[in-house]
Amino acid sequence: MTETTIVSGQHAHHDDHHGPAKGIARWLFTTNHKDIGTLYLFFSLIMLFVGGVMALLVRVELFEPGKVLMNPEYFNQMTTMHGLIMIFGVVMPALAGLANWMIPMMIGAADMALPRLNNWSFWLLPFAFTLLLSTLFMKGPAPDFGWTFYAPLSTTYGPASTDFFIFSIHMMGASSILAALNIVVTIFNMRAPGMTWMQLPVFVWGWLVTAFLLLAVMPVLAGCVTMMLMDRHFHTSFFNAAGGGDPILFQHIFWFFGHPEVYILILPGFGIISDIIPTFSRKPLFGYHFMVYATIVIAFLGYIVWMHHMFTTGAPLVAQLFFMYATMLIAVPTGIKVFNWVGTLFKGSITFETPMLFALGFLVMFTLGGFSGLMLALVPADYQYRDSYFVVAHFHYVLVSGSLFTILAGVYYWLPKWTGRMYNETIGQWHFWLSVIGMNVTFMPMHFLGLAGMPRRIPDYALQFTDFNQICTVGAFIFGIAQLFFLYNIIVCCFGKKPRGLPGRVWEGARGFEWTIPSPAPYHTFEVTPELTSAEARAKF
């Protein structure tokens, strides 16, 4: 009874639209793209802290040589879980959440094209991660073979809990595939009339390309873990040499998924940055067309470089050279992007709000990560760097100050639009500066640890590495504490008492459909499809 009154009350409020259902049912059965986006983002936030605590435990263990906190077996479980959670539980859901919130609003659509599928693709995730995390509480070890789960570590020698891991990967994969499917159909079919391909916001472009990457490689990952399952239980020998298989084959299949995966983690982020930098430079994006083409070229090259992860597996020289040059070629489109971002900043009237700070932090540190990537691409150098802390430093520079910073930038950028409340700028600035300091103090010394010969995935190390490891651990805690400032801002914006109400165009330099609607964004937007006249199009780009 009360529900009817509330709903009819909102009838009056939202010009004839239904408001959300009340209670838990709203979140369980929702087909609203904004609700699902919110679910994705909160899920990702929780996982960020779960995975973060694991990273801190790893860093505590590495504070001194010898045993500090846990035995090596548990250390291996922590590094494995940390990697899996951060990649599949934090970055991918956060990007999917941003896609759900922003893509319909950016292209002037009322919702995603397949809203029920959308609900399912989110709700697979909590079950997948419950399955994965439950292995920590089982008898016997949780998955402990690293997030790359190389055979035979995960097949012949994998703990019993590996099967839980396999099914949770299946579920995450299904979730990603459904989300990608939805995004492609939405972008293809639901753009506002008159919005041509070359008028799409760059974030939408980034996600379109990413969705195609997901559709192509997530099934390969599913095939890979299915083969593992068969090897473990059905007496096949895809990866077992005793039965005529080959463990190297595992690495090929895994990295055929794994390398495009790293572009899945970063391409939407490139899009976010390409929206934020013009806003706070008060200039249109420099070289829009080149940005779009560069995204497509990066995605294409991403498919043909997987073997640079396996230079030391005994590949013929020709193959090593091919993959080395193809890998180095990726620096060209990426360089175009960095150049265009700098070009956008050039002579702009720049202000340094939190989203812009994160975007600039990304710009500098992602480029650094790209350079260490180039070093790793060189075959003779890679023989030296592989499996050392240099690799750990490299991929944390591109994933933390790359993917994670773009997500944080995006959240700060759109949070006022979502909630109608401005985050606390001082706290935001603290969050940024502590994050940058913490991140560099943590990962910069790892370059040198790696060059000095410290191997990765080892709970113990030689005495001479102690000083730098202690610096890393201190940095990790600074970075961890910094994220509490983020949490504060999220909570204040979402659940605070401050009255809602900001102008539709929260940032005066912002362009695009999403800023033409009120803040907070109403539950239903663009029920009347907007027309994109040429004058508007000019204003937009």
Place this chain on the structure above:
Amino acid sequence: MAGMSDRKLTLVLLAGVIFMFGFSYMLVPLYRLVCKQQGINGQSVRSAATVDPHMQVDRSRTIRVYFTTVLHNDIAFQFRSLQRSVEIHPGERKLIYFFAENQTGKDLTVQAIPSITPVDAARYLKKTECFCFTQQYFYQGERADMPVYFFVDPDIPKNIKEITLAYTLFDASGFEKKKERYHRKGRIDV
């Protein structure tokens, strides 16, 4: 906007997803094929090579071939080559022996997996006879000499002067090929 309906586009994309799942399995034979062509991971020396009847022995060159053996998972086997190395001219055929003894205290099927380094030499070392072409069934305590008949293709690049042929002996129980359970081809009982 002309184009496919939501439903049709979804089905097309789903078909792509299913294709890519199949493709992951297609990578298995594809990988075997490439490895066999390139000689990677011993794939080219797991089956008998055919000998070109016009093959000339190149006496101007000598290549030293080393042999080494590894027991996977430390199974209780004696397994070693009777010679540490041999010198061979490209095109010349050589016969060498490996010795194996089952000390596990039970009957066991084993499989030897060859591997050749340097990688660029892999596809030029060829075998016409080898105990590694099939699984080998050993009774408890059984001993055997196992011959390998091999040659080096005269097309081998000039810079290669040494080749190592390594065998890893795997316990193949659980993977026995039924017909070959008592297969003892390619060896001499001692």
